[in-house]
Amino acid sequence: MAPGDLKVYNEVTECWISPEVVQKLEKVKHNLLEIKEWESCMEKEHPEKKEA
Structure with a gap:
């Protein structure tokens, strides 16, 4: 695989992911x-309640 192949592959395959799926993934990522x-905030406020 040549160095530019991955970029071309990503550009070609990107169009196969529907915008709805991309939107859902972005929402999940945000959540x-x-x-x-x-969780980070809770750990700072209540360090004694941290679970393993």
């Missing part, structure tokens, strides 16, 4: 980031 931020 996961919010959860991670919330």
Whole structure:
């Protein structure tokens, strides 16, 4: 595989993912980031309740 092949492959295959799926994935990503931020905040406020 040549160095530029991966870029071309990504450009070609990108069109096969429907916009609805991309939108759902972006929403899930956003939700996961919010959860991670919330968990981090809770750990700072309540370090004694941290679970393994």
